[in-house]
Amino acid sequence: MRSPKHLIVWLVLIAIGAALTQIFHDWRPAPDQPPKPVGSAIEGRARVVDGDSLEIGASRIRLFGIDAPEGRQDCRDAQSKAYSCGTAARRALADLIGGRDVSCTPVGRSHDRNVAVCTAQGRDLSEAMVRMGLAIELRQHSKGRYAAAQREARDGKRGLWAGSFEEPGDWRREHMR
Numbered sequence: 614m615r616s617p618k619h620l621i622v623w624l625v626l627i628a629i630g631a632a633l634t635q636i637f638h639d640w641r642p643a644p645d646q647p648p649k650p651v652g653s654a655i656e657g658r659a660r661v662v663d664g665d666s667l668e669i670g671a672s673r674i675r676l677f678g679i680d681a682p683e684g685r686q687d688c689r690d691a692q693s694k695a696y697s698c699g700t701a702a703r704r705a706l707a708d709l710i711g712g713r714d715v716s717c718t719p720v721g722r723s724h725d726r727n728v729a730v731c732t733a734q735g736r737d738l739s740e741a742m743v744r745m746g747l748a749i750e751l752r753q754h755s756k757g758r759y760a761a762a763q764r765e766a767r768d769g770k771r772g773l774w775a776g777s778f779e780e781p782g783d784w785r786r787e788h789m790r
Contacts, residue, residue: 652719652727659715659731664702664748665739666726667715673726674717678755679739680781681706681748683789688778691770698773702747705772709733709741728754746772749780 655674659667664681667674681702682688688698710733717729731738742748743759746766750759767774779787 651721655717655719655727655729657714658712659710659733661703661707661710663699664706664742667706667710667731669715669717672717674719674731675723675726675728676739676742676748677720677728677730678751678758679743679748680751681742682773682778682781683784685788686779686781686784688773689776691775693776698747698778701772702742705745705747706738706742709736709738744771746770746774749773 655669655672657669659669659674661667662673663684665676665679667676682699684699684703686697686699687695690696713733715731715733715738717727717731719727719729721728739748739755740759740762743750744762744766746769750757750763752760766772
């Protein structure tokens with residue numbers, strides 16, 4: 614018969630194994646799968662509100678997994694010159710859509726808006742905005758879905774990554790109270 618000391622050792626080893634399993638699970642790259650839909654697709658002509666928001670008809674939509682600079686937010690370019698990065702992000706999203714129909718699959722809600730994976734001509738608008746460097750990935754929501762696009766933009770010094778910027782969430786907390 615084993616002593617209580619052996620039982621404690623085994624329990625500690627099991628606890629360590631469980632903790633390591635959880636850590637490995639959290640570090641593992643997320644599958645490049647969209648989140649599960651929670652509503653019917655919303656389709657049609659979109660009006661761009663800002664770099665991560667749009668409206669289709671009466672539906673207000675926030676693009677899934679990203680955060681773009683606010684409309685009044687300024688950033689610095691590679692020469693440290695201030696520019697309206699919020700306006701640049703809004704224009705870039707409008708250019709991506711190009712007046713074509715947009716299809717958005719709601720995956721959740723945030724405040725008074727649907728959060729959705731939106732595409733124009735089959736192109737994921739969130740990924741495109743991150744890849745251009747005009748939005749950042751919200752990893753806590755996207756689970757790494759746009760990590761490669763952000764790495765590519767950062768390494769290529771595109772958009773926001775060409776100079777310096779305050780993360781949009783931090784900017785909102787400081788300027789939009």
